[in-house]
Amino acid sequence: MPRVIIGSPLFNHANDFREAIESVLAQTFTDFALVLVDDCSTDETPAIAREYVALDSRVSYDVNRERLGLVDNARRSFDLACERYPDAEYFAWASDHDLWHPRWLQELVDTLDRHPEVVLAYPLNRRIGSSGELLARKPWAFDTFGITDSWTRLSRSIRQMSAGNMVYGLYRVPLLARAGVYRRVLVPDRLLMTELAVYGQFKQVPEVLWFRRWYGRIFSLGRQRRSFFPGGRPLYMYAPWWMSHGVSLFWTFGVKQQGLPAVTRTDGAVLGLKYLVSSGLFHVWQQLRALRIDLLDRLVRLKPYERRLRLAAREVQRQGVVDWTGNHLKPYVGAKARKKAAQKFRKRAQEASSRAVRGPGMALLNMLRSIPVVRKRVVPSLLKHELDQVPAAPIVAAMTRDLERLGKSSRPILIGPWISEVGFEVLYWIPFLNWAIREFGLQQRRLIVVSRGGARLWYEHLSPEYIDVFDLFSVEEYRARNEERWSDGGNQKQFAVTDMEREIVERAKRTLGVSEVELLHPSVMYKLLQFFWFGKASVRLLTEHADYRRLPAGGDDEALAGLPKEYVAVRFYFRPSFPDTPENRRIAADIIRSLSRELPVVLLNTGLNIDDHQDVDVTGSKGVYRVDHLMTPQRNLEIQSRVISHARAFVGTYGGLTYLGPCYGVPSIGFYSNESELIPAHLDVGWRLGKVMGAPLTPLHVRSADTLRMLLGLSGPGEDAAPHFEGLPAASAGPR
Numbered sequence: 001m002p003r004v005i006i007g008s009p010l011f012n013h014a015n016d017f018r019e020a021i022e023s024v025l026a027q028t029f030t031d032f033a034l035v036l037v038d039d040c041s042t043d044e045t046p047a048i049a050r051e052y053v054a055l056d057s058r059v060s061y062d063v064n065r066e067r068l069g070l071v072d073n074a075r076r077s078f079d080l081a082c083e084r085y086p087d088a089e090y091f092a093w094a095s096d097h098d099l100w101h102p103r104w105l106q107e108l109v110d111t112l113d114r115h116p117e118v119v120l121a122y123p124l125n126r127r128i129g130s131s132g133e134l135l136a137r138k139p140w141a142f143d144t145f146g147i148t149d150s151w152t153r154l155s156r157s158i159r160q161m162s163a164g165n166m167v168y169g170l171y172r173v174p175l176l177a178r179a180g181v182y183r184r185v186l187v188p189d190r191l192l193m194t195e196l197a198v199y200g201q202f203k204q205v206p207e208v209l210w211f212r213r214w215y216g217r218i219f220s221l222g223r224q225r226r227s228f229f230p231g232g233r234p235l236y237m238y239a240p241w242w243m244s245h246g247v248s249l250f251w252t253f254g255v256k257q258q259g260l261p262a263v264t265r266t267d268g269a270v271l272g273l274k275y276l277v278s279s280g281l282f283h284v285w286q287q288l289r290a291l292r293i294d295l296l297d298r299l300v301r302l303k304p305y306e307r308r309l310r311l312a313a314r315e316v317q318r319q320g321v322v323d324w325t326g327n328h329l330k331p332y333v334g335a336k337a338r339k340k341a342a343q344k345f346r347k348r349a350q351e352a353s354s355r356a357v358r359g360p361g362m363a364l365l366n367m368l369r370s371i372p373v374v375r376k377r378v379v380p381s382l383l384k385h386e387l388d389q390v391p392a393a394p395i396v397a398a399m400t401r402d403l404e405r406l407g408k409s410s411r412p413i414l415i416g417p418w419i420s421e422v423g424f425e426v427l428y429w430i431p432f433l434n435w436a437i438r439e440f441g442l443q444q445r446r447l448i449v450v451s452r453g454g455a456r457l458w459y460e461h462l463s464p465e466y467i468d469v470f471d472l473f474s475v476e477e478y479r480a481r482n483e484e485r486w487s488d489g490g491n492q493k494q495f496a497v498t499d500m501e502r503e504i505v506e507r508a509k510r511t512l513g514v515s516e517v518e519l520l521h522p523s524v525m526y527k528l529l530q531f532f533w534f535g536k537a538s539v540r541l542l543t544e545h546a547d548y549r550r551l552p553a554g555g556d557d558e559a560l561a562g563l564p565k566e567y568v569a570v571r572f573y574f575r576p577s578f579p580d581t582p583e584n585r586r587i588a589a590d591i592i593r594s595l596s597r598e599l600p601v602v603l604l605n606t607g608l609n610i611d612d613h614q615d616v617d618v619t620g621s622k623g624v625y626r627v628d629h630l631m632t633p634q635r636n637l638e639i640q641s642r643v644i645s646h647a648r649a650f651v652g653t654y655g656g657l658t659y660l661g662p663c664y665g666v667p668s669i670g671f672y673s674n675e676s677e678l679i680p681a682h683l684d685v686g687w688r689l690g691k692v693m694g695a696p697l698t699p700l701h702v703r704s705a706d707t708l709r710m711l712l713g714l715s716g717p718g719e720d721a722a723p724h725f726e727g728l729p730a731a732s733a734g735p736r
Helices: 015-027 045-055 070-084 105-116 149-162 173-178 187-199 223-228 241-255 265-298 300-319 321-332 333-369 372-389 392-408 422-439 475-491 501-511 523-531 581-600 638-645 656-662 679-694 707-712
Strands: 004-010 032-038 059-063 092-093 118-128 170-172 201-213 414-417 447-451 464-469 518-520 569-572 601-603 624-625 650-652 668-672 697-701
Touching: 004 070, 004 697, 015 032, 015 045, 015 668, 032 045, 032 070, 032 638, 045 059, 045 173, 059 523, 070 092, 070 173, 092 656, 105 118, 105 201, 105 501, 118 187, 118 333, 149 187, 149 265, 170 173, 170 697, 173 187, 173 414, 187 201, 187 241, 187 464, 241 265, 300 321, 372 656, 392 523, 392 697, 414 501, 414 624, 422 656, 447 501, 475 501, 501 697, 569 581, 569 638, 581 668, 624 650, 638 656, 650 707, 656 697, 679 697
Parallel strands: 004 032, 004 092, 032 059, 118 201, 414 447, 414 518, 447 464, 569 601, 569 650, 601 624, 650 668, 668 697
Antiparallel strands: 092 170, 118 170
C-alpha cells in the first residue's frame, strides 16, 4: 500500500501532459500511486494516459461518463484515490500541464513526517512559459509555520495567502477529507485553505520544486461559473464568492459542528462572520482596483497624472513628510537654489554644445582607434602621459567633497549602476563601497544598489535593497545599449555617467517610486584608482580607500541541490589573456576532464549571450555536473556565487570569477596564455586579496597546467592521467 496518493484531473492538455506525467513518475520518492481521472478529453490525452498505464504499475486511469468540470473532477480524483488506497497517509494533486522537480515529493513527505502540526506542505514555485522557459516573476513566499494560535493563522492566511500557489502541495488525507476537499463554490481553493488554516500550520519548503505553466491572466469569476459546473450552475453561484465562503464556514463550523473538537459552535460562528467581513473588504479592494484600471484604460490622458500621484505617495511614505517636503522646496527657495539653477543652465548649455561636435569627433576617434598601432601603443601612452600631468590629490579632494555631500543629504542614495566587468566589481568597487559607507557614515536605510546578473549576494552586507538591471532592460536591449556605450567610450570602464546609465537610473527611480535620488557612481572609484592601475601611485592609494571583507556564503538552495558535497567549480571562457585558439580549447577541456577523474567538477557555464565572453564547453565527461539550466540573466552571478562559495576550489580563466573565490575563502587558480594582456597592478591586488582572505589566488600560464594537481592536493598521475593533461580520452556523459 503506498504512503502517498496523487490525483491528477485531466482535460485537454495533451501538448503538455506527457512532460508533466514524466516529471511526476521521475520522483526520487517512489512509494506513491498516481490516479489519472479524465474529464472527457477530446484530444490525445486518453492515448497518452493509457500508454503510461502500460509502462508503470503505479499509474491507473479512469474516464468520467460525462463532463464534471474542474471542481467535481478534482473531488473525484481524491475520492477514487482514497477508495483504492484507503491506508495512504498523504495526498497531492498533480495537474496535466505543470512540471515537478524530482525531489518535490521527497521534500514534502519529509516535511510532514518531521512536523505533525503541519497540515499542508508546499514548495516555492517558478512560472514557466508554454515552451518551458522560466519567466521573470519571482517565487511567492508565505507560510504559517510556528504559529500555534488558530485565529492568528486564520487572519494571516486570509490577508496573505495565494491559494493557487498552495493547492499543489501535500496534504494529510484525514484533514483534507474533513475540510471538504473542494466545495462546490467559486474560488474553492481559497475556501479550502481557509478551513485548513484552522486545523493546523502551513509549511513552505524554501526550494523551487514546482514549475507552474503560465498561460497568462486567465482568472475570472465568469469563466469559473462556465467551466466549473458544465451540467448547470447552482443559484448560489450568482452570489459573491466571499459571501458563499462565509456562509459555508458558518454552516460547517457553527451549525453542523464538523470541525475539530477544539472548534466549538460559537467559535465556528465567529469564524464564519470574521471571514465574511475580511473577505468582503478584500473583495471591495479588488473591485476598486479593477475600477481604477478600467477608468484609466478608458481615460488614457489621466494615466500620467495617476501614476505621478501614486509615485508621490510612495515617496512620501519612504522619506517621511518632513524630509519629502524639505527636499521638494530646496530647489526653489533661497539664494542657493538660484545659484544652483544658474549652474544647471550653464551645464546644459555646455552639454548641448558638446553634443553638437561629439558625433563627428567620436567618428574620427573611432577611426583612429581602429588602427592596431594606435590602439595598442599610442592610446596607453597618452593615458599615462595625462596621468603624469595630473596629481591624485585634487581627485581625492573632489571625491571627499562628493561623499561628504552624500552623507549630509536626506535623499535615497542609488549605488551604481554597475554594468562593467565582474573582476573590477569584486576586486575594487565593493571594497571601495565598504570603505566609503563606513568612512562617511552613509545610512544603510538610504542605500539602493543597482547591478546586473543577480549580484545581490555581494551587496547584502551593505544594503537590503537591490535592483537588477535585467529587471529594467531585456537582454536584447541591454546588449544593444551596452555595445553603443562601448563604441562611444572605447571600452566598458565607467569613467563617466553615460546615456545608458542615465536611463537605468530613471527606470530605477520609477521602480522605487521616487523622483529624486543621489548617485554614488562607479566613476568616483575609477577616477581615483586609475593612478594606481597605470603605475602613477603606490598601492597605498588603494589600501587607504578600500576595505576588503569576506562575503558570507549563501545557504543551501536549488543551485546546490543534487551536487556532491565536495567538488571543484570550473569556468573557462575566452578573453584577451586567454584567446580563442585550438590550443587553449584543448587545454581547457583536458584540465576539466583530468580534474573530473579525481574530484567532481561543477561547470559554471551560463549558456547566456549577455556579454562578449564565450564559454568553453566540455561534453561527454564523467563526473562533470552542470547548473546552466538554472541560469537566467537575473540570476547567473547568484548561481555561480553560491556554487563557488561551497566549492573546494575554483579553476578557470584568470580574471572575473577568479577574484570571487578568495572572497568566500575558496582558493582560486586562474589560467592565461597571453601574459602581455595582464596588468601588473591587478596581479598584485589579487595576491594581496588571497593573503587577506586566507585563500590563495594563483595565476598560472597554461604551460604550467600540470602544477594544478599539486596545488589542489590531488594524487599523482596514474595510468589514465597524462602529466600535461594532453590526449585524455573522452569519458561517458556525466550528471547534469
